[in-house]
Structure formats: C-alpha cells, structure tokens
Amino acid sequence: MSMLLQFTRTLSFLCILGGFLACDTNPAKNTGPENENKNLDAVNGTPVLDGSASDEAWENAAWYPIPYSWKENAPDSNDFKGRFKVLWDDNMLYVLAEITDDTLTDIHPDGLIQYDDDDCLVLYLDEDASGGDHAYNYNAFAYHIALDGKVADMAPDSSNQFFDEHCISRRTTSGKISVWEVGVKVYDGKTYTDGGENIPKMLQQGKKLKFAAAYYDNDRSSEKEHVMGSFPATSEPKDNAWQNADNFGIMELK
Ligand SMILES: [Ca+2]
Ligand SMILES: [Ca+2]
Ligand SMILES: [Ca+2]
Ligand SMILES: [Ca+2]
Structure with a gap:
C-alpha cells in the first residue's frame, strides 16, 4: 500500500x-x-399541554438538569432527580419538567400559606434579562407551581398572591416520576401592575431572557427538605433565586 x-x-x-x-x-x-450549562436555548415549537412529552416539538429541545442543592443537605437520586426543556412560540414559553420524587407532599391546603414547604416546581423568569433584586417588585417572577396547579409568588406589598393566569400547567404522575408541562406567559415586569390590564408579550426569535428552574421537595416533613436548582449557588444564602435574578441562566429563543 x-x-x-x-x-x-x-x-x-x-x-x-x-x-x-x-x-x-x-x-x-x-x-x-444533558447540558451542564445554566445558560440554555429555547427551541421554537408548540406542544399540547396535556402533561405528556409525546409531542414532536419536544424532540428538538435539549434537556437541562436541576442538579444543584440550594439547601445544606442534598437528596440522593431516589429522593429527587429533575431535568427540563423549554420551547417557545409567539404567545408563550413552554416548559417540560421530568421530576423524580419519592413522595408527593401537599400538607398546606391554603396555596398562599407556606407554598414553598409543599412540593412545587419553581420557574424563575426575568423578561428583559436585567438580573437584580426582584423580592418586592416584578423585575422577575418566581412562579411556585403547586401539585394542584396553583401558582404563587410574593407581590410588591410582600403579600403572597396567586398568578394562576400566568402559567397553564398539566401534570401526569406514574410511580415516582411526574411530568409537568407548563405554558408560561411572558410579562414585561417594568409595566406590570397588580390588578391592571397586563398583556403578555409576543415573543420573537433571538430574544434573550433570564431563566432558571427549581424544585422544592418535601417528603411528609413539616417544612421542605430539599431545594434543587438549575444553577450552582455560589454564595449565602444559597436559596436566593426567589429574590435575586443575577444568577439565572441566559435563555435565547432560537
Ligand atoms: Ca404534551
Ligand atoms: Ca423527595
Ligand atoms: Ca428584569
Ligand atoms: Ca416530595
């Protein structure tokens, strides 16, 4: 040769x-x-919100993990494991979350009281990717989505309020694995007012938002046992995403 x-x-x-x-x-x-980066891409597509991941649109989207503990004790993979994907269309974002949780717990019947001590999926959204404080303003939203689909967050007057009209959520559970399929409307936090006529924004390719996902895990305790998030907590308090958007990932609409 x-x-x-x-x-x-x-x-x-x-x-x-x-x-x-x-x-x-x-x-x-x-x-x-799975992508280890907290920054993420959302792919264009529209799923049917039925709590099933069988839509063709989801096949084009990457999984992103929820691997970081925001509390002192991290659960093992039997106790909690989670990952998610994001799609977008003109009208809203869509989040598919696949959550392994050994016990589903909802011990606070009033959805506005200790909503973060029951199992809930949390979606953090900063529409203009500004980062910064959002504890008592709408610079960013922290949607705590309960097992019953109720959506709670803190309002500027520091009261807990429902934001059910912001997120359409359907969940199916088989054994320890729950599939959450959530449609998330995107509001301009700079103009959003409580009780006002707030119109969700139309979305366009190339737009960048800040986004993160978390899961508050309780397994029959009086308070949450674990908080797991999609970005590493680099300073104290670790569970700080509810009030500060700086460390959310950058999400680009592709
Ligand atoms: Ca579906
Ligand atoms: Ca658990
Ligand atoms: Ca903002
Ligand atoms: Ca649980």
Whole structure:
C-alpha cells in the first residue's frame, strides 16, 4: 500500500470517528447527554399541554438538569432527580419538567400559606434579562407551581398572591416520576401592575431572557427538605433565586 493511500485511509477513519464523537456530544436531541450549562436555548415549537412529552416539538429541545442543592443537605437520586426543556412560540414559553420524587407532599391546603414547604416546581423568569433584586417588585417572577396547579409568588406589598393566569400547567404522575408541562406567559415586569390590564408579550426569535428552574421537595416533613436548582449557588444564602435574578441562566429563543 502506498504511503499516500495509507494516509488517506487513516484520515478517512479519523473523520468518521470524529463524526461519531460529534454526534455523541450533541445536546440537542433526547438521546444526547444533558447540558451542564445554566445558560440554555429555547427551541421554537408548540406542544399540547396535556402533561405528556409525546409531542414532536419536544424532540428538538435539549434537556437541562436541576442538579444543584440550594439547601445544606442534598437528596440522593431516589429522593429527587429533575431535568427540563423549554420551547417557545409567539404567545408563550413552554416548559417540560421530568421530576423524580419519592413522595408527593401537599400538607398546606391554603396555596398562599407556606407554598414553598409543599412540593412545587419553581420557574424563575426575568423578561428583559436585567438580573437584580426582584423580592418586592416584578423585575422577575418566581412562579411556585403547586401539585394542584396553583401558582404563587410574593407581590410588591410582600403579600403572597396567586398568578394562576400566568402559567397553564398539566401534570401526569406514574410511580415516582411526574411530568409537568407548563405554558408560561411572558410579562414585561417594568409595566406590570397588580390588578391592571397586563398583556403578555409576543415573543420573537433571538430574544434573550433570564431563566432558571427549581424544585422544592418535601417528603411528609413539616417544612421542605430539599431545594434543587438549575444553577450552582455560589454564595449565602444559597436559596436566593426567589429574590435575586443575577444568577439565572441566559435563555435565547432560537
Ligand atoms: Ca404534551
Ligand atoms: Ca423527595
Ligand atoms: Ca428584569
Ligand atoms: Ca416530595
């Protein structure tokens, strides 16, 4: 075999191998590894909000993990494991969350009292990606979505309020695994007023928002046992996303 032929064959082999490796590291498919970055892409598509991930649109979106403990004790993977995807269309964002939780707990019947001590999925949304304080303003929203679909957050007057009209949520649970499919309307926090005529924003390709996801896990205790989030808590208090948007991931609408 000539040196040139051998070199060409070796090069071809390396190219094919490179192709396989490139496929393996592609995070944009269901079969790919999960993306470890807190920043994320939302893919254009519209799912049916029925608590089932069977929509074709979800196949084009990458999974992002919820691996970081925002409390002193981290759960094992039997106790909690979570990941999510995000889609968007002109009207809203869509979040698919797959949550493994050994016990579903809702011990506070009033959805405005200790809503963060019952199991809940939390979606944090900062429409203009400004970051910063959002404890008593609408610079960002922290939607605490309860097992019954009620959506709670703190209002500027520091009262707890329902924001049910902001999020359409459907959940299906099989054994320890719950699938949450949530449509999230996007409001301009700079103009949003309590009780006002607030119109959700239309979304466009290329828009950047700040976004994060978390799960408050209680398993029959009087208070939450674990708080798990999509970005690492780098300072104290670790569970700070409810009042500060600085560490949310940047989400681009692709
Ligand atoms: Ca669906
Ligand atoms: Ca649990
Ligand atoms: Ca903002
Ligand atoms: Ca639980």
